[in-house]
Amino acid sequence: MSNETVSFFPLTHDIETLLDFTELLTVQVGDIGTYKEDSKKLRRITDNIRINKNYAPNEKEIVVVPPDADIEKLLRYPIPILKAHEEERQILLSQRHAVKLGISGSHVKKIEKLPESFTFQKDYRKLFEFPVPVFGVLGTEESCGKFRLQLSLKKYFDDHSIKTAFVCSNHLGALSGMYTIPEELFGNTYTFSEKVSYLNQYLSNIYFEMKPDMIVLGVPGGVFSLQDNENDYYSEFAHVFSHVLKFDAVSLNLFRNEERTDEILDAIDSYMAYIFTTSVYMYGVSSMIAKRINDSDEYEMLDTHSYVTEKQPCVRRETGSWIVDTGDMRGIYCVLDHMVDEMQDGIHSL
Amino acid sequence: MKKYVFKPFRTYGGCYIYDRSLNTFFRISKEEFLTFQSLEKGKLKSSDDLTISKYLLAGYLTENCVKCIEHPDKSYLQYYVDRYVQYMTLQVTQNCNLRCEYCIYSGTYENQRTHSPKRMSWETAKKALQFYLAHSIDSKKIMIGFYGGEPLLEFELIRKCVSFVENEVQGKEIEFHITTNGTLLTKEKFSFMSEHGFHILISLDGNKDEHDKHRRFASNGEGSFDTIMQNIKMLQEKYPEEIKKVQFNAVMTPEMDLACVMDFFDVDEVISDHYIMFSDVATGFKSDTDEEDRFWTVRNYEYLKYYLALIGKISMDHVSLMAQKTLANVLEIRSRMMKHSQMTECMHHNGPCIPGVRRLFVTVDGDLFPCQNTSEIQDYFRIGSLKEGFLLDKIEHMLNIGALTKDECRDCWKLRLCSICAQQIEFKGVVPQKADKQKQCTLQERIITQYLHIIAVLNEFGYDAMN
Numbered sequence: 001m002s003n004e005t006v007s008f009f010p011l012t013h014d015i016e017t018l019l020d021f022t023e024l025l026t027v028q029v030g031d032i033g034t035y036k037e038d039s040k041k042l043r044r045i046t047d048n049i050r051i052n053k054n055y056a057p058n059e060k061e062i063v064v065v066p067p068d069a070d071i072e073k074l075l076r077y078p079i080p081i082l083k084a085h086e087e088e089r090q091i092l093l094s095q096r097h098a099v100k101l102g103i104s105g106s107h108v109k110k111i112e113k114l115p116e117s118f119t120f121q122k123d124y125r126k127l128f129e130f131p132v133p134v135f136g137v138l139g140t141e142e143s144c145g146k147f148r149l150q151l152s153l154k155k156y157f158d159d160h161s162i163k164t165a166f167v168c169s170n171h172l173g174a175l176s177g178m179y180t181i182p183e184e185l186f187g188n189t190y191t192f193s194e195k196v197s198y199l200n201q202y203l204s205n206i207y208f209e210m211k212p213d214m215i216v217l218g219v220p221g222g223v224f225s226l227q228d229n230e231n232d233y234y235s236e237f238a239h240v241f242s243h244v245l246k247f248d249a250v251s252l253n254l255f256r257n258e259e260r261t262d263e264i265l266d267a268i269d270s271y272m273a274y275i276f277t278t279s280v281y282m283y284g285v286s287s288m289i290a291k292r293i294n295d296s297d298e299y300e301m302l303d304t305h306s307y308v309t310e311k312q313p314c315v316r317r318e319t320g321s322w323i324v325d326t327g328d329m330r331g332i333y334c335v336l337d338h339m340v341d342e343m344q345d346g347i348h349s350l
Numbered sequence: 351m352k353k354y355v356f357k358p359f360r361t362y363g364g365c366y367i368y369d370r371s372l373n374t375f376f377r378i379s380k381e382e383f384l385t386f387q388s389l390e391k392g393k394l395k396s397s398d399d400l401t402i403s404k405y406l407l408a409g410y411l412t413e414n415c416v417k418c419i420e421h422p423d424k425s426y427l428q429y430y431v432d433r434y435v436q437y438m439t440l441q442v443t444q445n446c447n448l449r450c451e452y453c454i455y456s457g458t459y460e461n462q463r464t465h466s467p468k469r470m471s472w473e474t475a476k477k478a479l480q481f482y483l484a485h486s487i488d489s490k491k492i493m494i495g496f497y498g499g500e501p502l503l504e505f506e507l508i509r510k511c512v513s514f515v516e517n518e519v520q521g522k523e524i525e526f527h528i529t530t531n532g533t534l535l536t537k538e539k540f541s542f543m544s545e546h547g548f549h550i551l552i553s554l555d556g557n558k559d560e561h562d563k564h565r566r567f568a569s570n571g572e573g574s575f576d577t578i579m580q581n582i583k584m585l586q587e588k589y590p591e592e593i594k595k596v597q598f599n600a601v602m603t604p605e606m607d608l609a610c611v612m613d614f615f616d617v618d619e620v621i622s623d624h625y626i627m628f629s630d631v632a633t634g635f636k637s638d639t640d641e642e643d644r645f646w647t648v649r650n651y652e653y654l655k656y657y658l659a660l661i662g663k664i665s666m667d668h669v670s671l672m673a674q675k676t677l678a679n680v681l682e683i684r685s686r687m688m689k690h691s692q693m694t695e696c697m698h699h700n701g702p703c704i705p706g707v708r709r710l711f712v713t714v715d716g717d718l719f720p721c722q723n724t725s726e727i728q729d730y731f732r733i734g735s736l737k738e739g740f741l742l743d744k745i746e747h748m749l750n751i752g753a754l755t756k757d758e759c760r761d762c763w764k765l766r767l768c769s770i771c772a773q774q775i776e777f778k779g780v781v782p783q784k785a786d787k788q789k790q791c792t793l794q795e796r797i798i799t800q801y802l803h804i805i806a807v808l809n810e811f812g813y814d815a816m817n
């Protein structure tokens with residue numbers, strides 16, 4: 001999808017993140033609408049994007065319902081989407097949303113970017129070994145700001161003209177030209193080993209289609225579970241990916257309010273080395289915080305991005321890994337410069 | 351600074367040590383108990399002692415790592431007040447048609463306002479609602495409470511607020527709450543409230559004799575029990591399903607005949623199917639009764655039955671709702687301890703919620719307070735106004751109330767179980783002082799020690815939380 005114009009409803013956290021990187025978009029942004037109670041959010045969006053308090057995309061605009069849109073809210077106020085559906089305008093949304101909203105048809109499509117011709121060979125089990133470095137973007141938990149980091153990485157590699165295949169953990173990544181992970185892998189259709197095989201074939205397809213010098217892979221979900229009552233699917237994707245390919249290095253996003261003493265980071269280092277057979281090259285201190293909901297055991301993930309006054313200084317630990325604020329572009333560039341240098345000098349495992 | 355923070359305690363059935371580093375306790379021998387007591391009193395050095403080494407080797411009693419006492423939410427306050435206000439309560443009137451003796455507005459409490467004819471204007475209510483919507487962008491739900499005095503005296507204002515909010519909110523779930531004395535409930539008001547999904551809480555202290563002791567009409571001094579029951583019966587006939595969602599709150603006072611009250615809530619055919627909450631009368635209520643002993647005998651007897659039910663000796667059916675509800679926090683503390691969570695360098699005791707964020711109370715004049723229980727006449731608790739917005743420094747002081755006793759908290763064995771919020775601290779000056787807060791520390795010592803004993807004894811008798 002390129003040079004088309006998209007409009008968003010509703011304005012969600014991931015759209016706000018995406019709009020901080022408009023230079024990466026492969027589409028034009030038209031109208032952005034949201035619920036009345038959230039209209040204050042619209043004021044934050046940059047000037048170069050048209051904002052209309054009463055969401056009214058023009059006829060040519062594709063209506064995008066972001067994957068992180070709360071389904072309960074959509075069901076309470078589905079009018080803009082149902083109207084677009086009635087008018088048979090092109091709508092991009094997740095399968096989950098489409099089912100809940102009860103919309104289907106040839107004008108309804110998924111938000112995704114897949115390689116041209118890919119079909120999963122169920123009985124083919126041999127795993128392809130990637131001849132280029134693979135950098136994984138992981139997070140301790142779901143919603144700990146990986147999307148922002150992946151966009152920053154894309155910006156870096158684009159700026160440095162390094163031919164990189166990006167596979168984004170967030171389907172909105174498709175709007176900035178990144179490949180996405182097929183939605184069918186998020187359900188129970190495939191067993192663990194089938195998912196490993198599927199993803200290996202899928203990524204090798206991307207590799208042969210693009211012949212990149214490097215692969216950056218965003219891993220959905222998290223590697224630990226903070227919540228007592230939720231299990232984040234037992235970090236399934238992280239485990240699947242650790243079998244799909246060998247990561248040469250990874251970044252691990254931490255919540256801003258997570259403890260990060262040397263003792264804790266050392267323990268994480270060992271955990272990552274044993275479980276995922278990889279070292280953490282970069283700890284990303286995200287602007288997301290995990291807030292315990294009142295006295296319960298549940299957490300809510302909140303983004304303090306525009307409230308961060310003091311950035312986490314970019315430092316290198318004695319162990320070699322970096323700690324960097326994911327809102328600090330200069331810090332990220334500095335770490336990636338080092339990583340690329342070390343890659344060329346062959347110092348790091350990359 | 352103490353190197354190891356622990357508390358030895360004993361029951362008839364055994365000796366224990368509470369280990370703050372793991373927020374748990376475990377059984378020890380009598381000899382070890384004496385050693386830990388000596389260590390606690392400073393008569394023995396931890397470095398010389400073998401008992402300590404034994405537990406250190408087993409992974410207990412990690413060294414005290416607490417360097418600062420600071421609330422973990424302090425760094426994100428600006429964000430929270432700007433975008434994450436959870437619940438707003440509107441004081442729609444300061445007036446009430448009852449004059450309950452123990453009411454915090456009855457004039458018998460220090461530092462509390464009294465009833466007055468002041469009402470909230472529509473302009474103020476609208477501003478408050480707009481203020482809340484603008485400051486709750488990241489909150490999942492919109493939750494609005496109506497409070498008084500008696501809020502149903504201002505029913506028309508409530509109606510306007512409801513329609514305004516429903517018109518302004520498209521995506522989020524909306525919840526309305528009201529706390530009422532139940533005397534002004536009519537079919538019309540009830541049907542409006544149930545149509546708009548109100549959570550209704552009626553104050554009812556028990557059977558007629560007990561309820562009418564305190565809850566009387568302002569106009570003629572008569573008890574309000576009959577009026578409330580008539581209203582409930584009338585609504586039950588007309589709205590048999592909707593009325594089931596109504597909840598009741600009973601305030602327990604020392605002179606009440608608790609046995610009668612419990613009987614009433616357990617068996618009364620009109621009330622017993624409803625959710626009942628029990629709360630203790632506000633501290634500061636002075637009752638001149640010699641019935642207090644009897645009240646506590648009955649209450650403790652009920653508690654004993656509850657413990658017997660937990661260890662499977664009697665059926666939970668024989669335990670009053672009062673005991674089950676008021677003792678729920680013992681089990682909650684137990685489950686918190688079961689997690690064996692690690693400590694961090696920066697900690698704060700439990701208790702304070704984020705003032706103005708978890709709850710925001712707006713008075714008839716548009717002043718902002720953390721909740722309806724805080725004093726409206728002590729400026730310390732006024733955290734802003736609709737005109738000037740939030741006063742962040744004041745919110746921070748209240749949130750970070752642990753700073754008042756930071757040196758004590760760093761070494762205090764109760765740090766992870768203690769629960770003190772600013773509202774509980776009685777003080778005279780402009781801001782609470784360390785000595786004011788330490789009165790609450792003494793109370794915490796008593797409560798937490800009691801909880802530990804209860805949990806230990808329950809374990810001794812084979813209480814199994816999983817069943």
Ligand code: SF4
Nearest residue numbers: 758759762765768791
């Ligand atoms: S009891 Fe007092 S000193 Fe101990 S943790 Fe609580 S506030 Fe701090």
